[in-house]
Amino acid sequence: MRFFLDTANLYEIDHWREFGLVQGVTTNPALLAKEGGDALGRLKNICSMVAGPVSAEVTYQDHPSMIQQGLRLAGVAPNVVVKLPATIEGYRAAKVLGSRNVKRNITLTFVATQAIPFLMLNSPPVEYVSAICGRPEDFGVVSLEASYLKATIDRLSKVTQLLAASIRTSVQLASVIPYADVVTVPPSTWRTLFANPMTLQGENDFLNAWRELPAEWRTS
Numbered sequence: 001m002r003f004f005l006d007t008a009n010l011y012e013i014d015h016w017r018e019f020g021l022v023q024g025v026t027t028n029p030a031l032l033a034k035e036g037g038d039a040l041g042r043l044k045n046i047c048s049m050v051a052g053p054v055s056a057e058v059t060y061q062d063h064p065s066m067i068q069q070g071l072r073l074a075g076v077a078p079n080v081v082v083k084l085p086a087t088i089e090g091y092r093a094a095k096v097l098g099s100r101n102v103k104r105n106i107t108l109t110f111v112a113t114q115a116i117p118f119l120m121l122n123s124p125p126v127e128y129v130s131a132i133c134g135r136p137e138d139f140g141v142v143s144l145e146a147s148y149l150k151a152t153i154d155r156l157s158k159v160t161q162l163l164a165a166s167i168r169t170s171v172q173l174a175s176v177i178p179y180a181d182v183v184t185v186p187p188s189t190w191r192t193l194f195a196n197p198m199t200l201q202g203e204n205d206f207l208n209a210w211r212e213l214p215a216e217w218r219t220s
């Protein structure tokens, strides 16, 4: 299993590399827009910072434009994976881009069955399907779709990797680990995990007790 970082922020990519959590990067138009400036230049920088796959999403909704943009994005660097939505137009674009040897990540998949037509593409098979896990939970819907999607991929005997995305919490992260080939995690989630209040409180409790020992009895 691999961990990608879900961000378009160069500082975050540099920061989280130290922890082995940047085996790839996923971006989307919203993440790029949040950073401002020249999005294509930013994408080039990200691709040069990361050895693994970097997902870049199309910004058109008709397949001819998706195909043209997908080819341009794929030309940015050899590690670009073109993200396409799980729509009819996305399907048409995925088919053509696959035949042009462009790597693809099918995104905005909320129920496993949406992935089926994309999983049936064989020449070549789609590289990744992204299960969006956190977004439904924003609306109070607990998503089990990563497990269903993994079962669907296995039942169809496909090599497509399940990429669990939109991971906002520790619980969401833990719930996809049995199924995902890749989990893309935003920096905010890793930051929260490193600042668990029980860990910080426990550390303080232990050290406060330790400091009550006479100095000559403490190990240095």
Ligand code: E4P
Pocket (backbone or CB within 6 Å): 006, 026, 027, 028, 107, 130, 132, 134, 135, 165, 166, 167, 184
């Ligand atoms: C990843 O591929 C998706 O673009 C991303 O995880 C979506 O996250 P969000 O639901 O926080 O926007």
